[in-house]
Amino acid sequence: MRGIAKKDWFTLANAAAGFTALLFARDYPLACALLLAAVFFDWLDGRVARKTRPDEFGKQLDSLADAVSFGAAPAFVVLQNYGGFLAIEMQLLAVAAALFYLSAALVRLARFNLQAEKAFYKGLPTPAAALLLLLLSFLVPSMTAVWLAVCGALMLGDFKINKP
Template sequence: MFTKAIPSVLTLGNLVIGMVAMFVASHGRYDSAALLVVIGMFLDGLDGRAARLLHAESEFGKQLDSLSDMVTFGVAPSFIMFEVMLRHLGFIGLVLAIWFPMCGAMRLARFNVQTKSSHFFVGLPITAAGGILATMALSRPVLHPAILILPLGMLLLSFLMISNVRYPNFKKVAIPKSSVVLIPVFAIGFFILIKFHYVRVDWLIFGILAIYAVYGMLRGLQYQTARRRQMKSGEDVDSTKYL
């Protein structure tokens, strides 16, 4: 009975992390708040895998996961960005801070009611959008025109969540068992990079997630171009080629 509750405990842990991230950000510790959001991303991936492994999948768990995601990847990253920059933009900053979690809520609602696909997500997942936004907020000291770039980036992420752009669903990708031996190598390499400051964690996570977001947009443009071309010739387009 206890094992069946493990996925829900992980999901609630994700919710707690989102709340703590906001409390930490309110005290000016933006780097710690962003790192908490990133940790929440890993927990969000674990609860689903734990549910499938323990055969504890349920409708309750799915709804709880969505509600937790709304806090950790919708409200918390928006709050961090508001504290870092948007508060200085007046009414426009307030609108942007509200618009992002609104789009996140619509993204989650659409995901919960639409026909599930084993190959792709429709719209940028809120987990990726929240991770990008939280780590992007830390780039303010580096980017001189940040007062323009960051709000525009936040607006783009918001629209990507409610768009029809398709993104690969890596949760359904089968990982060969032989590749397990490489996990310690990657883990050690990652630790060395972080430990000796060869790379910043926030920039590393931001880079990975940003590539994922741009990938979906580029493949979506390729699909639309191919679709228009094929419609003229009367042929069908295989959409799975553009994931």
């Protein structure tokens, strides 16, 4: 893996943490800790990228890592932990909501990559959506399908959030 920039190693650590959260999805505290680590690595890669020269490779790699860590992993983790407590009809609804959440995360990431003005986020950023989903599903597990749909909708929202 010669030629990988330092910031890209943080991006790969983000993806590794997200993938490992998928592997340990049934252990909710561990999966959540791994997704918090993914958020930390995502923050680090952004910080390093802003201090160095961001490049197209890094931008694409970051979105791919975010798709795993903040799209697929949180949806799968909450379904594995809270989907089984739901009636069968609600389980099917939760799976549909998880697919919506994942689709929303992918669309959100693609839109961000194409967004010309980078001074703000349009819609809720995927790391924030993932953390919100994990928290709400932990607090009110019977509403997991709703939380998946709400967090997905927030990622697709037309509102702006200024970057720090």
